[in-house]
Amino acid sequence: MAAARTLRIGLIPGDGIGKEVIPAGRQILEALPTSLKLKFEFVDLKAGFETFEQTGTALPDKTVEVLRNECDGALFGAVSSPSTAVKGYSSPIVALRKRLDLYANVRPVKSVMTAMNPIDMVIVRENTEDLYVKEEKTYDGPEGKIAEAIKRISQKASFRIATMAGEIALRRQKIREAGAPSIHKSPLVTITHKSNVLSQTDGLFRSTAREALAATAFSSVGVEEQIVDSMVYKLFRQPETYDVIVAPNLYGDILSDGAAALVGSLGLVPSANVGEGFAIGEPCHGSAPDIQGKNIANPIATLRSVALMLEFLNEEAAAAKIYAAVDANLEEGKLLSPDLGGTATTTQVVEDILRRL
Amino acid sequence: MAAARTLRIGLIPGDGIGKEVIPAGRQILEALPTSLKLKFEFVDLKAGFETFEQTGTALPDKTVEVLRNECDGALFGAVSSPSTAVKGYSSPIVALRKRLDLYANVRPVKSVMTAMNPIDMVIVRENTEDLYVKEEKTYDGPEGKIAEAIKRISQKASFRIATMAGEIALRRQKIREAGAPSIHKSPLVTITHKSNVLSQTDGLFRSTAREALAATAFSSVGVEEQIVDSMVYKLFRQPETYDVIVAPNLYGDILSDGAAALVGSLGLVPSANVGEGFAIGEPCHGSAPDIQGKNIANPIATLRSVALMLEFLNEEAAAAKIYAAVDANLEEGKLLSPDLGGTATTTQVVEDILRRL
Ligand SMILES: CC(C)[C@H](C(=O)O)[C@@H](O)C(=O)O
Numbered sequence: 001m002a003a004a005r006t007l008r009i010g011l012i013p014g015d016g017i018g019k020e021v022i023p024a025g026r027q028i029l030e031a032l033p034t035s036l037k038l039k040f041e042f043v044d045l046k047a048g049f050e051t052f053e054q055t056g057t058a059l060p061d062k063t064v065e066v067l068r069n070e071c072d073g074a075l076f077g078a079v080s081s082p083s084t085a086v087k088g089y090s091s092p093i094v095a096l097r098k099r100l101d102l103y104a105n106v107r108p109v110k111s112v113m114t115a116m117n118p119i120d121m122v123i124v125r126e127n128t129e130d131l132y133v134k135e136e137k138t139y140d141g142p143e144g145k146i147a148e149a150i151k152r153i154s155q156k157a158s159f160r161i162a163t164m165a166g167e168i169a170l171r172r173q174k175i176r177e178a179g180a181p182s183i184h185k186s187p188l189v190t191i192t193h194k195s196n197v198l199s200q201t202d203g204l205f206r207s208t209a210r211e212a213l214a215a216t217a218f219s220s221v222g223v224e225e226q227i228v229d230s231m232v233y234k235l236f237r238q239p240e241t242y243d244v245i246v247a248p249n250l251y252g253d254i255l256s257d258g259a260a261a262l263v264g265s266l267g268l269v270p271s272a273n274v275g276e277g278f279a280i281g282e283p284c285h286g287s288a289p290d291i292q293g294k295n296i297a298n299p300i301a302t303l304r305s306v307a308l309m310l311e312f313l314n315e316e317a318a319a320a321k322i323y324a325a326v327d328a329n330l331e332e333g334k335l336l337s338p339d340l341g342g343t344a345t346t347t348q349v350v351e352d353i354l355r356r357l
Numbered sequence: 358m359a360a361a362r363t364l365r366i367g368l369i370p371g372d373g374i375g376k377e378v379i380p381a382g383r384q385i386l387e388a389l390p391t392s393l394k395l396k397f398e399f400v401d402l403k404a405g406f407e408t409f410e411q412t413g414t415a416l417p418d419k420t421v422e423v424l425r426n427e428c429d430g431a432l433f434g435a436v437s438s439p440s441t442a443v444k445g446y447s448s449p450i451v452a453l454r455k456r457l458d459l460y461a462n463v464r465p466v467k468s469v470m471t472a473m474n475p476i477d478m479v480i481v482r483e484n485t486e487d488l489y490v491k492e493e494k495t496y497d498g499p500e501g502k503i504a505e506a507i508k509r510i511s512q513k514a515s516f517r518i519a520t521m522a523g524e525i526a527l528r529r530q531k532i533r534e535a536g537a538p539s540i541h542k543s544p545l546v547t548i549t550h551k552s553n554v555l556s557q558t559d560g561l562f563r564s565t566a567r568e569a570l571a572a573t574a575f576s577s578v579g580v581e582e583q584i585v586d587s588m589v590y591k592l593f594r595q596p597e598t599y600d601v602i603v604a605p606n607l608y609g610d611i612l613s614d615g616a617a618a619l620v621g622s623l624g625l626v627p628s629a630n631v632g633e634g635f636a637i638g639e640p641c642h643g644s645a646p647d648i649q650g651k652n653i654a655n656p657i658a659t660l661r662s663v664a665l666m667l668e669f670l671n672e673e674a675a676a677a678k679i680y681a682a683v684d685a686n687l688e689e690g691k692l693l694s695p696d697l698g699g700t701a702t703t704t705q706v707v708e709d710i711l712r713r714l
């Protein structure tokens with residue numbers, strides 16, 4: 001009998017409802033059936049605006065080091081952004097993605113019973129560059145201040161993110177061929193850009209993505225393009241046509257919130273920040289200060305992020321268990337959190353899902 | 358009896374269906390009742406991808422000069438973007454906006470019978486800077502090519518666009534107080550940005566817009582903010598809450614396509630590129646090569662763009678006539694173009710609307 005694999009998972013609740021949903025993520029890992037032969041160890045780690053207020057940094061070096069040296073994966077809750085610029089504060093999740101080279105932000109958006117039209121897409125967002133390099137400067141012009149930011153697109157990052165998109169498209173197709181019901185018949189990657197205005201930067205993203213997806217390995221994958229503005233339009237008019245969408249960082253950020261709106265709530269949408277052999281699961285929602293401490297946050301985005309993290313750690317059977325339990329809860333529709341029109345508490349939703357594992 | 362005012366209007370059909378809808382724009386101006394005491398003269402002008410192929414430039418200097426020196430306003434159809442980068446080609450509408458300092462792109466999105474939920478918003482998009490300065494460079498990095506673009510935000514442009522947004526909010530409120538039915542009770546401007554990542558550039562846009570809207574003249578205008586990703590989410594979840602949205606160039610581009618999706622078709626959404634004493638009406642849709650030459654393009658975006666242009670040329674009575682005729686066509690819903698589920702030709706829709714003037 002094979003020995004159990006032990007995975008060491010960093011837990012970074014962050015701010016606001018992050019503190020309510022990350023414990024649910026831990027709970028579901030602990031509740032996985034022993035037949036899966038998986039063990040978990042947890043390390044509590046700090047990051048976020050509260051951490052910034054306490055320690056002067058939103059992302060302590062210790063958090064990065066422990067993740068890098070001791071962990072197999074992690075779960076990240078959410079961070080509060082200060083309502084006006086605060087000197088020295090900078091988003092810890094953006095920094096974490098770069099420092100651990102988690103180059104892909106993978107965001108599957110799928111409807112169960114919550115959307116009018118069936119939707120089943122994955123947004124594969126480049127996670128390390130574009131305007132997120134945060135190289136900015138401000139100077140005095142003849143008529144007031146002028147600020148500039150660099151948007152940087154590299155061939156390397158564009159190539160690897162498009163390759164990841166192709167691989168995800170193939171993996172999804174394999175799961176479909178194994179009999180999973182799906183609205184898609186064949187794999188399709190849609191490249192999003194704005195090369196009609198940004199011919200060099202987005203032009204490089206576009207041509208490199210095309211090149212990556214022209215590899216023999218992807219010969220069964222359809223490839224098309226959408227300009228980002230028209231992509232947002234089509235996302236809302238014909239969301240069912242999209243399978244895998246690959247985009248530079250900022251467009252990916254915007255598109256994934258748009259896609260979340262289509263399935264009814266940001267509280268349903270998971271993400272994983274993925275690098276070589278490491279993944280951080282992260283719900284797409286924010287810290288939601290308005291509902292913090294009320295035990296009504298939807299834990300599903302986090303539970304699905306746990307599953308997504310497990311997929312990228314090659315634990316697909318465990319991931320499938322979690323997805324199925326979440327889908328069963330949504331399909332029954334009896335214990336739903338308020339964002340989905342229900343009255344269940346976070347605790348009740350988590351209990352219902354654990355019961356279905 | 359006051360003499361008639363003569364307005365000289367440049368007509369730039371551009372490419373694709375631009376050639377079918379701009380003539381409709383001319384027709385409606387010529388059909389306006391004489392009681393309005395307005396006369397029109399037209400100048401045909403060239404721009405677009407076809408012009409580029411014929412002359413080597415997508416925006417001949419002559420077009421810019423005639424607009425600047427001889428015209429009061431203009432109508433612009435659409436341009437085709439080449440499907441791969443073409444050396445020397447650059448979008449003529451982006452260039453025109455900058456060369457004539459048409460600093461505001463105003464895009465009203467309003468539902469009549471075409472949307473499930475009532476929507477009545479205006480997107481006021483900064484039209485001259487941001488990533489649209491198109492300052493790009495490409496160089497060789499250690500692991501392949503790297504391209505960079507500048508995103509530039511100035512205090513000056515941010516101030517004037519936010520002031521324009523405030524003025525539009527006040528004007529809309531005045532029309533409501535004069536008895537026009539509306540879903541809004543009081544004026545609201547929503548500032549869109551991503552200052553949680555771009556603290557200097559979008560931070561400058563945000564703080565300058567706040568400052569502009571803090572003027573005494575706008576004391577009755579509510580002001581709020583949305584981060585762009587969450588704005589796209591809310592645009593789809595609660596579109597009825599938005600009155601006036603002000604945004605930097607690229608976010609405005611994306612948001613206006615998103616808003617167009619909400620009212621059922623890009624074929625309904627007008628825009629005006631507005632500077633000091635000059636306005637170019639421009640339908641939000643593209644050149645739509647797939648339906649070009651079939652006489653089925655929806656002319657409504659153009660007809661509404663004509664009205665919007667007239668508003669900014671202080672001909673509000675004429676504008677109101679056109680809006681009312683278009684709304685009447687949509688409310689009756691008998692002669693609709695295919696994008697709205699109808700079977701009417703462009704010609705039939707135009708005739709129906711002219712009849713209602
Ligand atoms: C909080 C913010 C910096 C972040 C981003 O823009 O990446 C968030 O919107 C996300 O999508 O994870």
Ligand SMILES: CC(C)[C@H](C(=O)O)[C@@H](O)C(=O)O
Nearest residue numbers: 196197229448450451610641
């Ligand atoms: C054609 C393109 C350059 C243009 C833009 O991005 O401004 C278009 O999308 C628009 O919105 O008018």
